[in-house]
Amino acid sequence: MKHCHGEKGYILAEIIVALSLATIVAAALMTTYCSAYRVFQHQLVATDLQYAARAAMQMIIEDIITAQEVTPMEEGKKLRLDDGDITYYYRQDRTLYRHGKAKMPVANDINSVSFYSDSRPGYTIIYIEAGRGTEVYRCTSSACPRVMKVSGRDSE
Numbered sequence: 001m002k003h004c005h006g007e008k009g010y011i012l013a014e015i016i017v018a019l020s021l022a023t024i025v026a027a028a029l030m031t032t033y034c035s036a037y038r039v040f041q042h043q044l045v046a047t048d049l050q051y052a053a054r055a056a057m058q059m060i061i062e063d064i065i066t067a068q069e070v071t072p073m074e075e076g077k078k079l080r081l082d083d084g085d086i087t088y089y090y091r092q093d094r095t096l097y098r099h100g101k102a103k104m105p106v107a108n109d110i111n112s113v114s115f116y117s118d119s120r121p122g123y124t125i126i127y128i129e130a131g132r133g134t135e136v137y138r139c140t141s142s143a144c145p146r147v148m149k150v151s152g153r154d155s156e
Helices: 010-066
Strands: 069-073 078-082 086-092 095-099 103-108 110-117 124-132 135-143 148-150 153-155
Touching: 010 078, 010 086, 010 095, 010 103, 010 110, 010 124, 010 135, 069 110, 086 110, 095 110
Parallel strands: none
Antiparallel strands: 069 078, 078 086, 086 095, 095 103, 110 124, 124 135, 148 153
16 A cells, blocks of 8 residues: 555544544434433323323212212312212322222322312312423313202102
């Protein structure tokens, strides 16, 4: 191989340029990966909150439907259900509880829960807000018992 006098520095310059380009590409890939990971975590939290609120809402609605008497208490912070046994729903320390024969946690990360009597007779409005960090999910529904006590007699 024949080397010319001016070619000795080109290999080092090429290596420096190649390493610089590789570093820029690696930094861009890491930035993209970190952004995708943050979006994934954000969606995971959102999915967990939605699942918790919707599962809690479904359980409350099923209990209301089977109850004979539904009474919101303590300015809407507690729900009393009478289906032969007395069951309560309430929030304590960011956890929604169902307290019947035993105290059972229903959902975590619950910011607020409210129960109100609707203008329609027998209907109860349920409002649940689940949140973690900046993520918040709100769920509202209403339900009424299949069999209600009306003035001492049962009604369907």
